[in-house]
Amino acid sequence: MCTTEEKIINASIVLFSQKGYTAVTTKEIAKEAGVSQMTLFRHFESKHNLFERSLDKFVFSPQFKALFESLEWDLERDLNKICSSYQDVLYKNRKIILMHLKNEELNPHFEAVLYKFPNEFKKLLNRYFEEMRNRGAIIENPETLAVNFLTTSFGLFFTSLVMNKLTFDTDIQTCISNYIKIFTKGISLL
Amino acid sequence: MCTTEEKIINASIVLFSQKGYTAVTTKEIAKEAGVSQMTLFRHFESKHNLFERSLDKFVFSPQFKALFESLEWDLERDLNKICSSYQDVLYKNRKIILMHLKNEELNPHFEAVLYKFPNEFKKLLNRYFEEMRNRGAIIENPETLAVNFLTTSFGLFFTSLVMNKLTFDTDIQTCISNYIKIFTKGISLL
DNA sequence: TCATCATGTTAGTTCTTACTAACATCATCT
DNA sequence: AGATGATGTTAGTAAGAACTAACATGATGA
Structure with a gap:
């Protein structure tokens, strides 16, 4: 400032x-x-x-290169990283996101910018899940998984952002890692 | 009208x-x-x-009795029902929810009403997961699962509500059932 | 037919707010 | 010291919005 x-x-x-x-x-x-x-x-x-x-x-873009290069092809760890990055970007842009939500009608063109994050993350996730399927770690459709992961991740973010008064005892970090654990198990083979 | x-x-x-x-x-x-x-x-x-x-x-309350009585103690089916009910309540109240989001500062007392749904659903889910743990279907902490299920479900709802222009090819219904499938598998034993 | 009641219309008051003009102040640079 | 440029102050304009008063209209029901 x-x-x-x-x-x-x-x-x-x-x-x-x-x-x-x-x-x-x-x-x-x-x-x-x-x-x-x-x-x-x-x-x-x-x-x-x-x-x-x-x-x-004020639009903070995620650093995709760094993220993508740090992946280890271990489902739970990687998804944890990706989810954390996503949460991070969403959090850094939280005011802009709220600003957009509260004033949708004023800035239709800005939607495109806002949707860039989910879209870019979706692409990243798609590539990731595809690769993991090739490696035989999962069988599900990558697209389906990507959409699922994105929407539910957004739920975590948004709940903790606007419904923080909701008496959920669990803190957000624990919540994320629990979520990733369940998700990973849910899409893994066997 | x-x-x-x-x-x-x-x-x-x-x-x-x-x-x-x-x-x-x-x-x-x-x-x-x-x-x-x-x-x-x-x-x-x-x-x-x-x-x-x-x-x-305009606050549409969920019918918990009917929902609770229709449960079959089959994880995937039950969660599908519960999630659908939740989505239904959220959808019926979507305008009120948006109204609240856009005017938080005007109606602090109303928050209590809004948070009633997630809280009631959380209680329902808690009871359900506890019972399922007793039956040996899952081992996770019921509270953790409930919070997780609620927040991620909300993500599905909210994404489809305000980001419908986001070019996710998958429709919301398919999205829900995929989500439930993954979640069920993620929390099931073995 | 006549009274009643809900609604429409029109004109107006008051308040707030975006935005402007003119002048004052004060630090910086030469 | 003196010029410049950014900022503050004060007063004011114009428009819009919440809200009111008074009267007109038109349907319903006794």
């Missing part, structure tokens, strides 16, 4: 993701950013422009 | 769940409901009151 613009963008992301575009005022954003409302308009012209520039700025 | 109040409540739920509380105007709701704005205020006094009455009205 350094320049004025960054401060404003950060503040806007926090607030937009919490309350949604319309419910947040530029005054509020300025206050949260610690600048005057005038400064906000000088830098971004309009509220909507600020919204769009915020979306553009 | 019949009385004027119902028409207005229906319209408000549609719009609130699509755009969020603040972004929707009473004029818009009145138009969507096919009544005049004045009629809206005559019936509901204020926008916020309408919002709360909408929340109160």
Whole structure:
């Protein structure tokens, strides 16, 4: 956090993701950013422009190469890594994701960016499961497994994100490794 | 759909769940409901009151008795039923759920109502897995399994709800039964 | 036929908010 | 020291939205 613009963008992301575009005022954003409302308009012209520039700025992409190279072709370990990476990307982008969910109608074009993560992970998973099938570790259809893994992983993420008050005693990390254990066993041969 | 109040409540739920509380105007709701704005205020006094009455009205509860009595103590079949029921409840309440997600700050008390479903299902699942463990079908901790099943099921639901444009070729029904298959195998003995 | 009741219409009030203009301040650089 | 540029302040405009009051209309039921 350094320049004025960054401060404003950060503040806007926090607030937009919490309350949604319309419910947040530029005054509020300025206050949260610690600048005057005038400064906000000088830098971004309009509220909507600020919204769009915020979306553009904060998309953290996963590092696929590093991930793919670290795989060991051991189902449980690999899936653990992949799931953790996915959770990590989702978590880093959580505010943007919430911002998108709360303001879908405002940024249809942005959907494409958001869906990039699941899609890229799906491709990665597809390749992985295909290879594992070739190696004789599993028999299921890779596509099916990939979709399954993605959607259920997303459930873990989202539950822990928005329903954290839900009195599930188990913490998220344990939850993930349990999930991977079950999933691995569920798709393994024998 | 019949009385004027119902028409207005229906319209408000549609719009609130699509755009969020603040972004929707009473004029818009009145138009969507096919009544005049004045009629809206005559019936509901204020926008916020309408919002709360909408929340109160549209909560579809699951029928636990029927569900519990139809269980056959066959893991895959039972989990299929339970998951379907859960998906059904979530789907019937999808607009309310979205409405809640988009307006969290407006209705903190309503969270309790929303979390009722997962919590009730969790209890049901707990009892079920405990019984199955007693019968020697599984060994895992029932609580762990329940949490896992719930969160991942929610992922299926939510993905199909808000990310339907995601180009997952598999349809939701197939997706569910694949998921149950994997999960069942993952938690079964041997 | 006449009273009642729900609804529509129109005009208006008040408040909030996005956004602007003009001027003040203050640090930095030459 | 003086110019520049970024920021703050204050006052204000214009538009929109929640909400009200008063009156009109039209169906129902005694």
